[in-house]
Amino acid sequence: MIVVTGASGQLGRLVVNGLLKKVAASEIALVVRTPEKVADFAALGVQVRQADYDQPETLAAAFKGADKLLLISANEVGRRVPQHRAAIEAAQQASVGLLVYTSLLHADTSPLPLADEHKETEQLIRAAAIPFVILRNGWYSENYVASIDSVLQLGAVFGSAGEGRIASAACADYAEAAVAVLTQENQAGRIYELAGDESYSLAEFAAEIARHSGKHIVYHNLPEADYKAALVGAGLPEGLATVLSESDVGASKGGLFDNSHQLSQLIGRPTTSWKVSVENAIKG
Template sequence: MIVVTGASGQLGRLVVSALLKKVPTNEIAVVVRSPEKVADLAALGVQVRQGDYNQPESLVAAFQGADKLLLISANEIGRRFEQHSAAIAAAKQAGVGLLVYTSLLRADTSPLPLCVEHAQTEAVLRTAGIPFVILRNGWYTENYLASVGSALQLGAVFGSAGDGRIASAACVDYAEAAVAVLTQENHSGKVYELAGDESYSLAEFAAEIALHSGKNITYQNLPEADFKTALLGAGLPEWLATLLSESDVGASKGGLFDDSHQLSQLIGRPTTSWKAMVEKAVKA
């Protein structure tokens, strides 16, 4: 039995979709806070179990019978270490055979503040006595595609990444990597640094938008505080504006770059082209 947490989210849904192509439906279970959000999966025959990172007692039952468990990191920044620790404890109590955790690229050395809770979680996982695999996911290309619309309106991509190179990959690439680990053997104990095959600066990202739109699009590098203010002005919530501005500064220090190609090796194909994704977003 393969159990997937966070299955109603973007990554979780892609993981389940890919699993359904490789594993019998009755061998897949999903754990979600609100089962009604995955009624479509239940209709396909996937087991739906209610579980909440903030209610550890619910997780022990939700993880029962899991030969392999995909623990997709929670999204409540500042509470994630507590939530992940509870989930790991529940997994041990439930007798989970292998725990696969989605961490952050080079979580042990990353300049991104986002890494702290991931590094703390990894430390707990290493001492929990459960066989584990750590998938250190890099940036989703979709994170920057969200700025295409405003770039077309304002004639600029704004950020704080300087000349930092970003080796992002599509969310579906990371989902396929998780599925590879969940459906193959001999991954236990491994830590994978996952990132896109190609990298770009935000100036190159802006140039790609310009290429496909025929408009003059530039990159405007801002101080972190100014970029955060711009994001708040665009209607983003405080936590997300903080995350994006801090992460951009981390990118300027090399935090979103990796050229080991471990992701494409794991999924058995090149990672999805960021240029193709930009073109599709511009023409959407």
């Protein structure tokens, strides 16, 4: 039995779709707070188990019978450690055979403040003495591609990444890596640094948008506080604006770069080019 947490999210849904191509639906269980969000998977024969990180007593039963558990990191930044601790303790109680956790690229040395909770979670996993795999996921290309509509309106990409190289990959690539680990043997103890085969600066990102749109697009590098203020002014919640601005500064220090090609090696193909992601977003 393969159990997937956070299965209603962007990454989780892609993982489940990938698993369904390799294992029977009856061998997959999804742990979600809102079962209605995965009704389409339930209709295919996948088990759906309701549980909540903030209700630890619900987790052990949800993880029961898991030969392999994919713990997709919680999305509430600042609250992840207690939530992850509850999940890890429940995995112990349920005698999970293998715990696979989605962490952050170079979590142990990353300059991104976002890495702190991942680093602490990794320490909790090691202390739990459960066989584990750590998937240290780099940036999703979608994190930047999602802003293209506003970039086209404003004629500029704004950020605080300086000349930092960003080795992003499509969310689907990271999902495929998780599926590979969950369906292959002899994975316990491995730590994967996962990132795109190609890298780019935000100036290059702006130039690529200009190339495909035919519009004049430039990159404006801003101090962290100014970039955060711009994001809040654009309507983003302050917490998300903080994460994005801090992460951009981390990118300027190399925090989103890796050239080990472990992701493409794991999925057996080149990662999705960020240029293709830009082109698809513009051309629809």
